[in-house]
Amino acid sequence: MRIALLTYSTRPRGGVVHTLALAEALSTRGHEVTVWTLARGGGFFRAVDEGVRLELVPFPDVPGEEVGPRILRSIALLRAAFRPDDYDVVHAQDCISANAVDRCIRTVHHLDRFTTPELAACHERAIVRPFAHITVSAAVAAELRAGWGLAPTVIPNGVDAARFAAAEPIPQRYPYVLAVGGIEPRKGSLDLLRAYALARRSRPDLRLVIAGGETLFDYRAYRAEWDRLALSLDVHPEVLGPVAHDELPRWVAGAAVFAFPSTKEGFGLAAMEALAAGVPVVVRDLPVLREVFGSAVLYGTDPPSLATALLRAADAPDEASRKSGRELAAAHTWSAAAALHEQFYRRILA
Template sequence: MTGVNSPTPRVALLTYSTKPRGGVVHTLNLAEAMARRGVDVTVWSLARGGDDGFFRAVDPAVRVRLVPFPDRENETITDRIVRSIDTLRAAFEPEEFDIVHAQDCISANAVGDCIRTIHHLDQFTTPVLVECHEKAVVAPYARICVSRAVAEEVRQGWGLDPTVIPNGVAHQRFADAASDSPPATDARRRWSEQLGDYVLAVGGIEPRKGSIDLLEAYAALRERHPDLTLVFAGGETLFDYRDYRAEFDRRRAALGIEPVVLGNVADNDLPSLVAACLTFAFPSVKEGFGLAAMEALAAGRPVVARDLPILREVFGDTVTYASTVPELATALEKSLEPDDDRRQAGQALSASLTWDDAARRHLEFYARHPQPARG
């Protein structure tokens, strides 16, 4: 075994999906930053639905191990999660690594002794999923959270004391998309020609993202700004939100609104989509950090966020907060007015959070928390 204190410890980072969800984005960026520091790092994931790779190209310095996970018709969410755990457990080879670091409940349940990053805490009612969630918090031998607010939830709920290591942000990638260079200007113009002036939300249509509240707020906003479009991008999850989506569609029809639902956007196109919006809506009711909103700040976009303690911790005064639908509508309208001081503060905040710093702090954490002896 190489050993975590050696120049090239062997690290396994495990995530549940190849799709562009926040935890997956975190995993890939962290792995690449570790590789830049000379770490031998492998990312493991389930390859759902026949995927043959992640949603974006991964630095060749990072090894990728994808475990086939074909879809099954009429499978319940509980059965799918249990099968996910069993499939990853059967494929994973822990003896190959000095550090095993799980990024979600599925991988933490699958791999045995591990470090766990708790990005946010979920709430389940199905006994099997409650047990999986509990085990994924309690069983790891060490824990990381990406914000103090989530770490405090863990302390209050379980008496455990996670270490806080904030996310990094691919600041330059989004700042470049907002620049005056001809390629960046052309990319933003293409989005504007397709969508007009738009409010953007990234993360799909689901309860945790507060999508229906945003729909209601946009309906009020549109009365005063009839040419403004509402755009939803992204969204892929294990959970079945068909009932929520049906309610979203019912409200959309009742309000006479036709938002643009883009689904997953190609990774190379996402920065220009963000940079071209007039304002970025982030009405989530639960978050662990808020990476998509931080990317919007990097692109110089105003952000309107749900008034949550975790988001106030991460974003401070760089975004506008709203709790209710009327407040959200008012804040979105106000954000259409330029605020250079807030824009500059947001860009400075996003630039201060780097993946290289996150990788350094993770490696220091690994050195303090070596993997227990196996067997």
Template structure:
């Protein structure tokens, strides 16, 4: 089949990671796969090398840094949709599969993966989100919980196909690479995803301040943070609160892709206090690395992680759970986490996508 997978960025974000792994797995099964995306900020390639079996079509897009100085996020989204729409021709493809609301709005008739459901208040973003749900003719969700939200809110039935995990990449990191991060950072709790409302960053900050009472030497490390949205106000609130709490987390920002597995594997614990998720790929990668995992007590994360994770609903509970992982070795839970991560393969995800595509074609 000739398959087009569409994303909105070349930067390392969960949906983009998903798109690339799915594309490579479909191509390995013998399918003809092209990934379309916007090359933001002058990007001419993705954040990591992509298998040569996958065709890439990266459409140039100038962000507001070099565009209108007063451009809002909503206007940038509208311009993103128009830019991708003008470049994309659906005619050559048997399946057009959009991975986000920008690409779904750009391409019209398509299959859509709903990774998670957002709630926007600005008119442009709310309209974009709504069209990207109601207009596609078929839907995929990466968890049953999100499929349930889609069914309850829009009476739509989605195929549930969980994410895969690059298990070997995180499970077999070099000891010397892990030692480099430990030498640099000491004992640390890691979170990946940057500082933003959906990631529960303020709650994690509060939890870290509580944790330091019993574990003064442990550090909080925050990696990632590539995003289309403007979270400067939230980041400012976070920085003010950190100063009030007398804590100084280490904010790494985006980490080179080849360095990320060792950073994850060297962590003493992985914190995932997101307020909204569709699956939790970064957390599953931590399990693959054998790192103790503490997540927000959400139905979707209960579904995905079950007995492999510790669950916490409040900053105090988060601090307690993280403290437990720092003091109590739990090889059975760690083994359960590795087993769970290993069971989620991109090959299986690709096969299930291909079965869906064939049923639609």
């Protein structure tokens, strides 16, 4: 099949990681796969297998541009460049790319609530306009059924478990809690800061490290609130910003505990990667994360319970849980995900 996978960025966000890994796995299965994206900041954050064709649409930065106009410009540029007649399957991975084409399959990774009018409209159109839907968990599928009357097919994420399992930990002079994804509302960053401050009372040697943070949105006000809270709590996290693709597994493998207090998720890929590295994981108690992780992680609902879980994970790592976590991550392969996508595409084409 001639397959176009569309995403909105070249930077290391979860949906972009998913798109590239799926493209490579489908290419390995003999399909002609092209990834279309807006070239935000240049090429992709990592090398892509030569069997996958890349179409990078230039997206120059406009200083001072607000989020709403940036969304509209993103859609317009991708729409103008895309060639739908070249493909048997057009598969969009996010609301921007789904708005840039007239007819597509859509993977809904998670559902958001936006207040910016352009974003809210983009989000709604990207759900109702596609003619077929995939989700990466049953919990998100249930949200689509309840809210829009849709019946999506569930195809779980794959995980590059071997890359994280083989990682050599970053040498550190102190144990640290690691969170990946930057500082933003959906990642529960303020709750993590409060939980860490509570945990630090018992473990003053424990540091907090934040990695990642490439995003389309403007979270400067939230980051300012986070900085004020850190100052008031007298804690001093280490904020790495975007981490090189080859370095991220080493930071994950070196963590005493991986924190994942997101308020919304579709699957939890970063947490699954931490399990692959054998690192104890603490997540927010969400239905989707209960579905995906079961007993392989520890749960919290608010800063005090998250702090308790962080301390338990850091003080007494459970070897049985680590083993089950590694096994869970290894069971989610991109090869299996690609095979299920192939079956889905063939049903649609038939």
